[in-house]
Amino acid sequence: AQKITQTQPGMFVQEKEAVTLDCTYDTSDPSYGLFWYKQPSSGEMIFLIYQGSYDQQNATEGRYSLNFQKARKSANLVISASQLGDSAMYFCAMREGWYGNNRLAFGKGNQVVVIP
């Protein structure tokens, strides 16, 4: 079964506007972590943000914030004030379990194109 679901089609967003990328996950483990990565056309995977399942507050890193809705099993990424350099594929990933198990399961990604 798919553990991470990202189903949005490619998105166009106006520069300086905010964009929300959807991610839903499936796990029965109470201990897990959620990651977001950015992959520009160069191919490198850039770590953006992390949210632990026991974290009480939504994670934020600069212009990135994670809207964590545990009951809905949702971990949407919000990019505020979009910049042209934000054009990329964005991947949501999940780590299940605790120590000794750091494997990540990735979604299929969301394509974002920022237009001036």
Added chain:
Amino acid sequence: SQTIHQWPATLVQPVGSPLSLECTVEGTSNPNLYWYRQAAGRGLQLLFYSVGIGQISSEVPQNLSASRPQDRQFILSSKKLLLSDSGFYLCAWSPPGLATEQYFGPGTRLTVT
């Protein structure tokens, strides 16, 4: 600061030829190491991970193998490449213990012809 290197950056190999991709990490000790593959237009698939020297766990049965001869060195190999082995191979590392971050190398683009 920590740095992760991968080489080569690109590789074109004929079917049936061997493969060796190398990954090294600097600036950390006893990292967890991972090999992922990304097919064109797809997400990442975990192939192997290692929590220490000589300790390799395989996620997907295939004609690939991995080895960790040194603490910060991770090697992906194949004796005979298949067309389906084409893809973008990414090495990653995370600090020992619980991963709240995982960092990727620049990747190797492999084309099997």
